[in-house]
Every structure is written in C-alpha cells, then in structure tokens.
Amino acid sequence: MMLESLGMEKHYKSHVEGTSTVLRLMKYRVGPAGPASADSVQLGLLAHTDKSALTILCQNEVQGLELLTKQGTWLQVQLPEASFIVFVGDALKAWSNGRLHAATHRVMLKGDKDRYSCGLFLVPKEEVTIEVPQKLIDKEHPLLYRPFKFSDYFSYFVSNCTEDALEIYAGV
Ligand SMILES: O=C(O)CCC(=O)C(=O)O
C-alpha cells in the first residue's frame, strides 16, 4: 500500500533486472586449541554494513551475530532455528534516501562449535546507478546521497575500507 502510494511499482522492474544474486557459505572455525576458556569470546567477522542492497542470512545453531544499536551498544541476536534475518545494505539505504537503515553487524564466537552461515546477497549490477527517486525527497527528507555507480562505490570501499564509506563517498 505504502509502496503503491509512493509510485514504487515502477521501480520494481529496474530493481529486479539490475540486481545479481550471490550465495555465500561461511564457516567460522574455533582455533585448533579450542576457546581459551568456557566463556572466552573471539572475533569471527569485523563490524560492517553490507554493501549489497539486501542480504538474507541463515545460520546453524551456533549463535554469534551481533547488531550495533543506534545508542552504540552491541545487541546479541538469538536467531531461532530455521529462521532468516534480512539486512538492508548500503545500496538500498542510499536509494531510500536513508529511510531504510543499514545496520552495522559483526560475528563474535563463543564455545567450541564451528559456526556456519549462509547468505544470499542481492547486489546491484556493475553498471547500475543508485539514485534516490524524487518521491523520496521532500522538506522533511532532503536529499542525502548523490547519484553514484554502484561499482565505483564498491571500488572506493575496497580501497578505503572505512566504516562510513557511504557517507564519505556519496553523502551530500
Ligand atoms: O555469518 C553471519 O551471520 C554474518 C555474515 C555477514 O554479515 C556477511 O557476510 O556480510
């Protein structure tokens, strides 16, 4: 309903046609000596936002995903078995003029079991330009991101690896 009133249906085709899907399986291995102690915690994956448009993630029974709240504290996510978690990535955050939040997340490992996760990353194709639709810009929501080619942004991120890459690269 909301999407219709914003005229979003006309963007459906370009989003679908302009997106590639990447499936990635990940294994987080506890070191051969096992955890230093029963409650020691080890970094599995550095804090980041996904660069994709959307990510759909699932995992085995080993928890470890953490989300950075807007207050700056880390929240441990307990994913029920056979569930999925969806992340908005930088590309969709920019396209939505910041209305959708790309949550910073990381993986912390505890215990002695390997953790497996599987992510489906919906990534804008190389040539796609991310541009905020006029309908998402108004007085209360001034333009936050200039139009940019996704592949250029991705290259910028790879060479600079900074946390606030999107704001620095495309913020107005
Ligand atoms: O393994 C996980 O649960 C998270 C993986 C992740 O955040 C990523 O690959 O971008």
Ligand SMILES: [Fe+2]
């Ligand atoms: Fe991620």
